[in-house]
Amino acid sequence: MPILLLIRHATNDYVKTGRLPGQAPNIHLNEEGRSQAQALARLLEKQPIAAVYASHLERAIETAWGIAAPRGLPITIRPGLADTNAGDYTGRLIKELGESPETKDNWKTIVEKPSEGRLPKGESLVEMQARVVAELERICAAHADPEPPKPPEPKPEPGANGETPKPPAEVERKPPVMIAVVMHNDPIKAAVAHFLGMPLDNFQRIGASPASVSTVMVMKGHVMLVNLNQVV
Numbered sequence: 294m295p296i297l298l299l300i301r302h303a304t305n306d307y308v309k310t311g312r313l314p315g316q317a318p319n320i321h322l323n324e325e326g327r328s329q330a331q332a333l334a335r336l337l338e339k340q341p342i343a344a345v346y347a348s349h350l351e352r353a354i355e356t357a358w359g360i361a362a363p364r365g366l367p368i369t370i371r372p373g374l375a376d377t378n379a380g381d382y383t384g385r386l387i388k389e390l391g392e393s394p395e396t397k398d399n400w401k402t403i404v405e406k407p408s409e410g411r412l413p414k415g416e417s418l419v420e421m422q423a424r425v426v427a428e429l430e431r432i433c434a435a436h437a438d439p440e441p442p443k444p445p446e447p448k449p450e451p452g453a454n455g456e457t458p459k460p461p462a463e464v465e466r467k468p469p470v471m472i473a474v475v476m477h478n479d480p481i482k483a484a485v486a487h488f489l490g491m492p493l494d495n496f497q498r499i500g501a502s503p504a505s506v507s508t509v510m511v512m513k514g515h516v517m518l519v520n521l522n523q524v525v
Contacts, residue, residue, distance in 0.1 A: 294469040295436045296519075297429065297509045298342070299481045302356040303329035304503040311387055315379025315415065322355045329504035332525040334359035336506070340471055342366070346432055347475040348374035356504065357475040373428030376477035380415025408493045422483040422493055429474065429484060433511050436470045469510065481507060488516040 303326035307314055314320055322330060337360055345364075347357040349372045357368045382390060390400040403410030403418065411417040416424070478501050486496035488509055500522040501507065508519040 294510065294512045295433045296469050296471045297433070297511060298337070298340075298471065298473045299484060299501075299507045299509060300333070300356065300360075300473060300475045301478055301481055301501045301503055301505050302350075302352040302475055303327070303333065305352055308503075312384050313379050313382050313387055313390070315377060315383035315412075316350065316375050317383055318351065320350065320352050322352060326352075326356075326503065329525070330356045330359045333504045333506070334363065336523075336525050337473070338363065341468070342473050343470045344369065344436065345473045345475070346371050346374065348372065348376070348477065350375055350477070353475045353477065357473065360473050360475070371428055371432070373424050373431075374474065374476040374480065377412065377418065377421045377479050378415040379412045381413040382415065404497075406494055407496060418479075418483070418493060421480065422487060422496075425476070425480040425484050426487050432472060432474065436472055485509070485518065485521065489518060 303322050305320050305326050306323045307317075307320045333356070342360065342364060343366075345357050345361040345366050346369045347353040349370050353374070354368060354370070360366075361368045379385075382396070385396075390396045391404075399410070399413070403412070407418040479496075481501040482496045482499040483493065485491075485499050485501075485507055486493060488511075491499075502522055502524050504524065506523045507521045508523070510517040510519055
């Protein structure tokens with residue numbers, strides 16, 4: 294029963310340009326983002342985090358470092374956690390995508406009907422959601438709870454009125470493993486939508502602020518959203 298802390302990376306200068314970052318490299322946290330990452334690390338400092346994962350993009354790794362380093366944990370890089378592959382739209386002004394005759398119809402579909410949207414030479418939002426959910430499922434499987442040991446068979450004890458068995462020995466149950474997963478805005482929202490059973494077309498109704506934490510408890514048979522978009 295792992296507990297997933299789905300963490301959006303802290304802010305950067307690129308996000309203020311109004312451009313679509315996609316999986317563009319070399320986008321680093323700015324001064325505000327570094328402060329956010331430090332505040333996030335303080336927020337989580339008492340949490341029993343056992344493992345830290347991040348996408349391969351610098352902004353995610355830099356955010357994850359403040360969580361992993363004080364605990365002496367490595368950051369496990371998983372490209373499957375990356376932001377949406379925006380293909381030809383990478384680096385384009387979002388406003389321009391919505392206004393240009395060559396892109397506005399497709400962009401409208403991406404915004405209004407995500408389940409049908411595809412980024413040219415990139416991926417569809419359905420593919421992005423499937424990729425991210427599959428990666429999170431692999432992470433959960435790697436930290437699955439071990440099967441508890443079976444209690445010993447009770448041995449009967451003689452008594453005045455016959456044999457009375459001892460009560461069964463209690464089995465020690467370990468607390469669930471807590472895992473920090475540092476990723477990106479739309480992938481977090483798409484993953485939460487999946488866990489809640491929401492249609493992908495509604496995933497933009499979910500919030501994921503920079504340096505926010507959304508907590509999901511993954512149990513056998515069902516999933517519980519413990520908190521959403523927690524910020525310092």
